[in-house]
Amino acid sequence: MALMKILIAFIILWPLAGFLFNGLGRNYWSKKVIAYKATGYILASFIASIFAFIQVQANGAVSVHYFDFINTATLKIPFDFKVDALSSLFLLVITGVGTLIHLYSTAYMKDETAPHYARYFSYLNLFIFSMLVLVLGDNYVVMFIGWEGVGLCSYLLIGYWFTNGNYNYAAKKAFIMNRIGDLGFLLAIFWLIAKLGAVSYSEVLTAESLAKLSSADITGITLLLFVGAMGKSAQIPLFTWLPDAMAGPTPVSALIHAATMVTAGIYMITRSNILFSHSAITQNLMAIIGISTALLAATIAIKQNDIKKVLAYSTVSQLGYMFLGLGVGAYSGAVFHVITHAFFKALLFLGAGSVIHAMHHEQDIRKMGGLKSKLPITHLTFLIGCIAIAGVPPFSGFFSKDEILAAAFAKSPIYWVLGLIGAAMTAFYMFRLYTTTFLGKFRGTADQEHHLHESPVAMTLPLVLLAIASAIAGAIGIPEMMGGHHWLSHQLIPIVGEPVELGLSHSMEWILMAISVSIALIALFLAISIYTKRTDDVPKSFLGRFFFQKWYLDELYNEAIVLPLNRFAGFLKNVIEKQVIDGAVNGTGKLVQYSARKVRLIQNGQVGYYILFMVIGIILLFVFWFNDLNILRFLNNLNQH
Amino acid sequence: MPIQYYIFFCLTLFSIGVVGVLTRRNAIIVFMCIELMLNAVNLLLVAFSKMYYGLATQNGVANTVGIDAQIFVFFIMVVAAAEVSIGLAIIVMMYRNTHSIDINFLNRLKN
Numbered sequence: 221m222a223l224m225k226i227l228i229a230f231i232i233l234w235p236l237a238g239f240l241f242n243g244l245g246r247n248y249w250s251k252k253v254i255a256y257k258a259t260g261y262i263l264a265s266f267i268a269s270i271f272a273f274i275q276v277q278a279n280g281a282v283s284v285h286y287f288d289f290i291n292t293a294t295l296k297i298p299f300d301f302k303v304d305a306l307s308s309l310f311l312l313v314i315t316g317v318g319t320l321i322h323l324y325s326t327a328y329m330k331d332e333t334a335p336h337y338a339r340y341f342s343y344l345n346l347f348i349f350s351m352l353v354l355v356l357g358d359n360y361v362v363m364f365i366g367w368e369g370v371g372l373c374s375y376l377l378i379g380y381w382f383t384n385g386n387y388n389y390a391a392k393k394a395f396i397m398n399r400i401g402d403l404g405f406l407l408a409i410f411w412l413i414a415k416l417g418a419v420s421y422s423e424v425l426t427a428e429s430l431a432k433l434s435s436a437d438i439t440g441i442t443l444l445l446f447v448g449a450m451g452k453s454a455q456i457p458l459f460t461w462l463p464d465a466m467a468g469p470t471p472v473s474a475l476i477h478a479a480t481m482v483t484a485g486i487y488m489i490t491r492s493n494i495l496f497s498h499s500a501i502t503q504n505l506m507a508i509i510g511i512s513t514a515l516l517a518a519t520i521a522i523k524q525n526d527i528k529k530v531l532a533y534s535t536v537s538q539l540g541y542m543f544l545g546l547g548v549g550a551y552s553g554a555v556f557h558v559i560t561h562a563f564f565k566a567l568l569f570l571g572a573g574s575v576i577h578a579m580h581h582e583q584d585i586r587k588m589g590g591l592k593s594k595l596p597i598t599h600l601t602f603l604i605g606c607i608a609i610a611g612v613p614p615f616s617g618f619f620s621k622d623e624i625l626a627a628a629f630a631k632s633p634i635y636w637v638l639g640l641i642g643a644a645m646t647a648f649y650m651f652r653l654y655t656t657t658f659l660g661k662f663r664g665t666a667d668q669e670h671h672l673h674e675s676p677v678a679m680t681l682p683l684v685l686l687a688i689a690s691a692i693a694g695a696i697g698i699p700e701m702m703g704g705h706h707w708l709s710h711q712l713i714p715i716v717g718e719p720v721e722l723g724l725s726h727s728m729e730w731i732l733m734a735i736s737v738s739i740a741l742i743a744l745f746l747a748i749s750i751y752t753k754r755t756d757d758v759p760k761s762f763l764g765r766f767f768f769q770k771w772y773l774d775e776l777y778n779e780a781i782v783l784p785l786n787r788f789a790g791f792l793k794n795v796i797e798k799q800v801i802d803g804a805v806n807g808t809g810k811l812v813q814y815s816a817r818k819v820r821l822i823q824n825g826q827v828g829y830y831i832l833f834m835v836i837g838i839i840l841l842f843v844f845w846f847n848d849l850n851i852l853r854f855l856n857n858l859n860q861h
Numbered sequence: 862m863p864i865q866y867y868i869f870f871c872l873t874l875f876s877i878g879v880v881g882v883l884t885r886r887n888a889i890i891v892f893m894c895i896e897l898m899l900n901a902v903n904l905l906l907v908a909f910s911k912m913y914y915g916l917a918t919q920n921g922v923a924n925t926v927g928i929d930a931q932i933f934v935f936f937i938m939v940v941a942a943a944e945v946s947i948g949l950a951i952i953v954m955m956y957r958n959t960h961s962i963d964i965n966f967l968n969r970l971k972n
Contacts, residue, residue, distance in 0.1 A: 827964055832883050 225284045227272055228301050231311065232352045234265040238345035246338030254334065255326035258341035262322050262348055266315035273308040281305070281714065283358050283422070290361075297419055300358035305711045306555070310355040310487060313562050317479045318348045320682035324570055325471040327678035328577060340380060340469070347373035351480050355487060359420040360409045363488065367405065367452065370481045371398045377476060378468040390464035397461040401451015405488075408444035411437070425494045435498070442495050442502040449485025453539050456513045460774055462536055466528040470573030473528060478535045478569050479562040486542045486558050490551050493716050497549065507547025507631070511638045514540030516771065518645035522652065523759060523768040526583045527572045530653045534609065535565055537646060541624055544639060550627030551716035552709040556697045557620035559708075563693050564608040564617055567686035571602035574675045574683065575657060579668055585653060586755045590662040594672040597680045599658050601687035606654045608690040610647035611740045619694035622733055629732055630722040640736055647740040651747035659752050701726045867908035874901035888952050888962040892945075899941050906930045906937075 238261035242254055249257075276282065281304030290297040303311070322344060329340055350369025357363040372395075379391030412419055415437055416429055423429060430438070449455070454462035465477045476482075489496055489506075496502055514537045521533035538561050545554035576583055578595055592599045608615040611622065621643060629636035662669050674680065698704025709719045724732075759768045766772070822829070874897055881894030910930035917926035952962055959966050 827967060828883055828886075835879055835883065 224272075224275060224282045224303070225286075227268055227275070228284055228303060228356065229286075230268040231265050231272060231315070232301075232349060232356065234261040234268070235345045235349040235352065237261060239342045239349060241342075242338040242345060243342035246335045246342065249334070249338060251330070251334050251337050254338045254341055258345055259319065259322040259326060261345065262315060262319045265348065265352070266312075266319050269308070269311040269315045272303050273312055276303055276305060276308045295413060295417060297359060297361045299362060300420065301356040301362075302358035302421065303356065304714060306487070306490060306715045307355045309555070309559065309708075309711070311352065313559055314348065314351050314355065314480050317562055317566050317686070318344075318475060320685055321471045321475040321479075321566065321570070324474075324573070324679050324682040325469070327676045328471055328573055329469060340377075343373055343376045343380070344472070344475070347377070347476060347481070351484075354484055358422070359418075360412065360424070361419050363491075364402075364405060364409060367448075367484060367488075368402065370476070370484065371395065371402065371452070374398070374465065374476050374481055377472040378465045380468055380472070384467075387467040390461075390467040394461040394465050397458050398451045401448045401458055404444040404447025404451070406448075408441045408448065411441050411444065421491065425492065430494065430498060438495055439499045439501050442492070442499045443505070445488065445492060445495075446502055446506060449489055449543075450509070451485075452488075453482050453485030453543070454513075454536050455485075455509050455540065455543055456516065459513060459517070459536050460770075460777065463529055463532040463770070466526075466532050470528065470569060470576060473532070474566045474569030474573065477532065478565040482535065482539055483542070483558045483562070486539070486546065486554050489546050490555055490716060493546075493551050496546070503547050503549065505547070506543050507628075507635060510540045510543025510545075510547050511628075511635055511642070512540070513537070514544065514642040515638060515645070516540075518642050518649065519767045520770050521649040522645060523764060525586055527575065527585050527588075527653065527657065528569070528583055530585075530649060531565070531568055531572055534568075534646065534649065535561075537642065538565065538609070541621060541639070541642070544628055544635060545624035548624075548627045548631040548635065549720055550624055552697075552706075552712045552719060553620065553623035553627055555712060556623055556708050559696070560608070560616035560620040560690070560693050563686055564605045564615075564690040567601060567605040567683060567690050568609065570679070570683055570686065571598050571605060574598040574679055575602075577675055577679070578672050579664065580671060582664065582668065585656045587664045587668075588657045588662070589660040589664075589755075590658070591672070592658045595658075595674050597674060597683060601680075601683040602658065603654060604687040604691055606650045610650050610744055611643055611736065612647075612744070613737060614694060615691055616693035617690075618737070619697050619699070622736060623697065623699065625736060626722060626724065626729055626732060627720070630720075630724055636732070640739055643736055644739045644743040647743040648747045651744045652751050655748050655751040656755055659748070663755070699729070701729055864908060864912050867905065871901045871905040871908070874898075874904070886963045886965055888955065888964050891964060892948055892952070896941065896945070899937060903934045903937055906934050910934075 238258050241257055241261075242249070246254075281302065283300055283302040286299045286301070288296060289299040322341070325340070325344065329337060332340065347370060350366045350373055352366070354363055354366025354370060357366060375391050375395040378394050379388050381387050409419060412424055415433055416424060418424055418429075433441070451458045462477055462482065466473050468477070496506075517533040517536035517540060521530050521537060524530045524533060538557070542554045542557050542561070545551070545557060574595065575588065575591060575598060578591070578598075579588065582588070604615070608617040611618045613619075625636055625639045625643070628639050662672075695704075695707075697706050697708040699706055706719070713719075759765050769775075822833070878894045878896075878898035878901060881897065882891050885891055885894065907930065910927035912927075913930075914924075914927040917923060955967070956962055
């Protein structure tokens with residue numbers, strides 16, 4: 221117990237130490253020191269996480285108490301951490317992928333000056349710290365602390381190149397959209413406190429607590445939690461910040477906006493699955509929003525020409541799949557997809573970063589092509605990532621996506637058909653990206669071609685490791701019909717319960733699987749055959765333009781929400797503030813000044829006048845204060861004598 | 862004599878004093894009017910003192926009733942005497958400086 225307490229403190233304090241070290245010492249340390257420390261601290265945290273994971277495997281879940289965050293007569297919120305099967309898995313993913321991305325960043329960001337280099341790593345360390353608090357927290361309030369922390373770090377890192385106004389705009393957009401979701405989360409916490417007076421998982425997520433909540437309460441709370449997840453995990457209607465978040469450095473996109481932070485919503489819902497399972501409305505809504513997000517983002521991804529934008533919309537799309545999984549009750553499937561997605565999407569982003577690095581910050585895929593021979597390691601690893609996300613067996617994405625699709629089929633074949641269309645589009649846009657970037661012949665400038673080079677080892681090593689993980693991570697969830705025993709879903713039994721029996725025969729599952737694989741393969745080869753011959757220009761057809769312009773959603777939000785808000789703010793500023801409030805304040809001042817100017821004339825220096833006014837004052841005093849009644853009473857008293 | 866006579870007499874004296882202060886410009890006369898007001902008050906104090914003393918002896922209470930008012934009168938007279946000396950000194954100084962005792966000249970502090 222005591223050992224566990226120290227171990228968990230170890231896990232989260234290393235990144236915090238890195239943040240303080242780099243943040244406070246940014247003007248003192250050389251880049252080498254900064255890089256070693258930042259990466260080393262996360263590595264230390266990763267090693268501690270492995271021990272914690274082993275500990276949980278051996279002795280089961282542990283909850284440790286540090287201090288009381290809030291302690292009043294009616295409400296007690298302890299600052300507790302919990303390590304169980306779910307959070308220990310997330311620990312490994314966060315610190316593991318985090319270490320690789322830190323390592324990668326040391327090379328990718330090498331052109332920055334030392335203070336900015338330190339600033340970058342301190343933000344990144346702080347992000348890991350916040351993310352660990354988020355997954356380790358044993359109640360919703362501690363989770364919320366981490367939740368806000370990762371939002372802050374995301375904001376700071378998107379706006380890392382703060383001299384560029386557009387990047388700042390993207391950072392603000394991400395922060396504000398996340399705040400909308402956070403409000404939902406916060407209201408859900410308040411609702412829980414109001415109804416149950418507790419926020420700890422061990423108190424809230426029990427049968428007794430559920431008995432105390434009416435079904436309207438559960439629906440309300442889960443909907444608000446889902447709003448929180450929508451913001452963080454970029455679902456309709458709060459997803460437009462994620463593609464803009466690509467303004468940040470590419471490793472940041474890989475770590476925060478693909479592998480870890482955006483999956484916080486899935487983590488939170490999986491954690492609260494007992495609540496969600498009791499609200500059919502929320503579950504259906506989640507499934508519908510999830511599949512719509514998956515399809516919408518996929519259609520946009522098909523038409524984008526910026527390498528990072530394609531991956532960003534692909535992330536949104538994959539997050540949609542995870543929500544579809546949550547909505548149909550396949551919690552372990554969603555977590556499985558989170559893990560595999562963390563590997564292959566981090567890999568793809570880092571690969572994209574390697575390409576951008578080689579191309580001297582060129583992100584337009586139409587100007588690439590033929591990079592296969594120039595960047596062999598990047599090419600190979602990127603290809604593995606593409607195959608994994610496209611769902612080709614036996615790579616990891618196939619298993620996790622198939623688990624979600626099978627559960628969706630069991631719920632309703634419509635979900636499955638839509639999911640299949642999304643999977644086909646996924647394979648299509650990923651291989652459109654791959655083909656345009658790596659195959660064909662080079663389309664950039666001669667100068668760029670001359671400078672093409674494979675990235676240094678600090679960048680290729682994470683790529684190789686992540687490629688291996690992407691290829692084999694499916695092994696943790698091989699379904700029983702293939703002779704595996706689905707290690708992951710057994711792991712998660714304490715959190716999400718026994719896997720739901722889908723009621724599908726094995727032959728049915730084989731058929732579904734065969735259909736989805738063959739559709740993905742068709743889309744894959746279609747993309748390769750189309751895009752070896754040509755690249756996409758600005759689309760001419762109506763539908764193409766519609767997708768290229770991201771369904772005009774940014775414009776719609778601008779017109780429907782931002783502009784009216786701005787106009788309302790302008791009204792408040794120009795009319796209410798400047799005229800009403802300032803008018804009242806200035807009016808008071810003017811009145812005093814005016815009356816002072818007039819009254820001042822009485823003070824003319826003639827003693828006689830002063831005395832006159834004094835006498836008048838005394839007489840008035842007599843009239844009003846010692847009024848006639850008092851004087852009469854006085855005189856009457858005298859008469860009686 | 863009924864007390865009302867004293868009251869109206871003192872009221873008249875006091876009013877003469879007030880009007881004098883307000884209307885006259887000669888500092889000596891203003892000064893005298895102030896003295897007039899003080900003495901009007903003094904007279905009233907003595908008159909009430911006598912009245913309450915008379916009532917108290919009639920009812921056979923204490924024979925010291927009203928004595929405090931008379932002591933007060935002496936205080937006022939002493940203070941008035943001190944004030945006169947300072948006031949006259951001021952007037953003398955004023956005459957030396959301005960060769961006039963018109964109080965309307967005493968507005969140098971204005972502005």
